[in-house]
Amino acid sequence: MLFPLAAAPRIPFVSETNGYRHLLAMLVMQLRTSTGFYEFWKYEERPIACRIQWNRKLSRKCPSLLPMPSHTFTHCPVRSDIKLATLAQSAPILPFDLQFEMPYLPIPNANGLLPSLGRTLIQNWDQISDQVHSIQILHDMIMMTRYTEAVFKGLFPQTKDDAYYDYFNFQNLTIEYRLLSFKEKEGSSRNTAEKTPVTDCCYLACLLFVNTVLCCGYLRSSAIIRHLVQALKLSLEGSTNLDEHVESPWLRHDDTMFWVLYIGTFCSHGEAEGDFFAERLRARSLEMGISSVEKAEILLQNFLYVERIHRHRLRETLTRVG
8 A cells, every 4th residue: 555645754665775666666567557556556546536626625715735736547656756756866767658648728828927937046057057958947847837826816717627737747747757867867977076065955945846836735744845855954064064164065156045045944844954944044144135025035036936835934034134
C-alpha cells in the first residue's frame, strides 16, 4: 500500500541508498503491464480523488490554495517517482514518457499577470547555474504561475470535466522532473566551487515554489516540504558560516539570497527551521536597507513571488524591521 506523500511525516527509505528507489522503479515497470497495476496504485489515487471537490470548494474561500489537479491513472507511477526523487534530491529513475493532448478549450492569455515575475532571476541565471538550458524551466514556471493566477481571477472558463486541471498537472510534473534532472547534472559540470551553494539553494527554492505555489496538496509539515527545507537550511549554513578570510559565495548575489531566505521562511513557518530563516531574512533586510514590506516586494516580484500567497507571511516576518 502506498500513502500520499503529504500524509506521510517520514518515508524511511528516502535517507537510504538509491537501491530502494531502483527496486521501486523495477516494480513499477512490471506493474504497468500487469492486471494488478490498479490495485497497487489505487491507495494513492483514492485519497486524492476524494479531495478534488473539497479542494475546489476550499479554494473559493481560501485564495492561497489552488484546486487539486485531477490525477489520471497513467500519471501515478511517474508522479510518485518524481516526488520520491524530490524527497531524496536526486534525479528521477523512470523516464518521463507521458503524453498529453492540449485541452480542447482555449488557454487564456495570462502574459499581463505578474509582469515582472522572474525577471531578475532569469537575467542572473548564467551567473548561478552552468546548465544554461535550464533557463527554459524558469520560463515555464513563470507561465504556469501566471496560469495559476488566471484561475483565481476567473479567466479560465468553467468546464464540466478536468481538462484544465489535467493540463496543469502535466505541465507542473514536467517542470519538477526537469528541475531534478538539471540539479543532478549540475554537480558534474560546475566550473567554479563558488557557484555550488548558490546553485543548490536556487534549485531547492524552485522545487519548494513548485510544490507550494503551482499545485496544492503539500503542507509545511508534509515530508516533501520538510525534506526540501532541511536541505535548504544545510546548504545555507554551509555557505554562510565561513571563516572571515574566505570570500562568501553570496557576495554578488544579495538579491538572490534575500529571495532564497524568503522562500525558506514561507515554507518553514511553524516548523523547527522557521526561526533560522526568519532571523536571517530580517538581518538581510537591515543589511540591504529594506525597511518596509513594499520595498521587499519590489525586489521579490522580480524573482518567483506571488503577492496573493506570499505577502501575509512577508509582512508578518518583517514587522520587526525598522
